Amino acid sequence: MKTIKIFAALVVFSFSLISCEVHTGYSGRSSNGKSIPPGQAKKIYGTKSAKPFAPGQNK
Incomplete structure (x- = not known):
């Protein structure tokens, strides 16, 4: 028993590690290294x- x-417990622990997903903030660059225009970043992140x-525009 x-x-x-x-x-x-090992199975639950291993599944909890596998399902982890890291979300980072806006980096200003796409996956291929090119800069994302501000309007496109607005659409991606859903801001107004x-x-x-x-x-x-940053102060």
Whole structure:
């Protein structure tokens, strides 16, 4: 019975590690290294304004 509990705990632990997904903030670059225009970043992240993504508009 003890080995079943240990095995179940290991299975649950391994699934919890496999299902981890890291979300990072806006990096300003696409997967191929090119810069994303502010309007496109706005669409991707669902914000109402493109101002936070435009480098010239940051205060």
